[in-house]
Amino acid sequence: MEELPIRPSGIFMQTDFITPEHEAKLLDIFRNDLQWPDRSGRLSLHYGYTFSYKTFGIDEETPYKPFPDWLVPLLPPTESRAPDQVCLQYYAPGTGIPPHADTHSPFDQLYSLSLGGPLMMVFRDSETGDKVEVDLLARSMMQMSGDSRLHWTHGIKSRKTDTLPDGTVRPRTDRWSLTYRWLRQPAVCECGNEKLCDTAQRRNGVEKEYRWKQYEEDANNDATAAAKRESTMAST
Numbered sequence: 374m375e376e377l378p379i380r381p382s383g384i385f386m387q388t389d390f391i392t393p394e395h396e397a398k399l400l401d402i403f404r405n406d407l408q409w410p411d412r413s414g415r416l417s418l419h420y421g422y423t424f425s426y427k428t429f430g431i432d433e434e435t436p437y438k439p440f441p442d443w444l445v446p447l448l449p450p451t452e453s454r455a456p457d458q459v460c461l462q463y464y465a466p467g468t469g470i471p472p473h474a475d476t477h478s479p480f481d482q483l484y485s486l487s488l489g490g491p492l493m494m495v496f497r498d499s500e501t502g503d504k505v506e507v508d509l510l511a512r513s514m515m516q517m518s519g520d521s522r523l524h525w526t527h528g529i530k531s532r533k534t535d536t537l538p539d540g541t542v543r544p545r546t547d548r549w550s551l552t553y554r555w556l557r558q559p560a561v562c563e564c565g566n567e568k569l570c571d572t573a574q575r576r577n578g579v580e581k582e583y584r585w586k587q588y589e590e591d592a593n594n595d596a597t598a599a600a601k602r603e604s605t606m607a608s609t
């Protein structure tokens with residue numbers, strides 16, 4: 374994987390992680406074989422361990438969901454072990470995900486594989502507010518580490534087109550992503566960023582109710598209420 378020569382630092386990308394033929398087979402499985410929640414907005418399916426936002430550890434009440442056969446060849450080979458949690462998400466054209474930093478303390482490495490239509494992800498520096506768009510091309514595997522993982526938020530605007538740097542307006546089409554997470558043991562982060570880090574906030578006694586925390590709980594619960602809330606959040 375190659376680090377992108379941009380700010381934020383720490384974004385590693387491998388384009389063409391799989392072949393177009395392999396991708397076509399996966400999209401066929403996603404479209405025809407999987408049981409998706411029956412609602413609008415971004416849809417998620419979870420594999421592996423479910424995370425508990427009460428204990429900040431594995432949710433012992435939810436049984437481990439083994440990785441399906443189609444998922445095994447898609448695990449990042451650059452890590453020494455398989456991820457603890459994988460989330461498959463579907464974005465219909467116009468659907469996004471609010472800006473957030475995935476919770477620091479429970480999770481360490483973070484990867485995302487893009488399939489189907491390309492779109493722009495927006496990274497935002499939590500200190501300066503600077504924004505940078507990164508094009509998530511089909512079949513590319515991205516690792517978010519360092520600043521891009523800890524000190525910048527990431528999100529996807531809810532819109533039907535993206536404007537490329539050369540001015541081309543590119544329509545969105547159906548997109549799927551796989552997000553891979555590894556649990557951090559012990560569940561503490563030493564980055565010290567009080568705006569984005571839940572460990573730093575807890576130590577300073579200022580745990581705030583950020584919208585992205587609610588988003589992560591929603592992603593785990595797949596509640597219908599979450600979809601409603603998100604449709605209002607995403608427009609802000």
Ligand SMILES: O=C(O)CCC(=O)C(=O)O
Pocket residue numbers: 460462470475485486487527550551552
């Ligand atoms: O769709 C993606 O590529 C990333 C999704 C994301 O940010 C997340 O699930 O935390």
Ligand SMILES: [Fe+2]
Pocket residue numbers: 473474475527
């Ligand atoms: Fe994320």
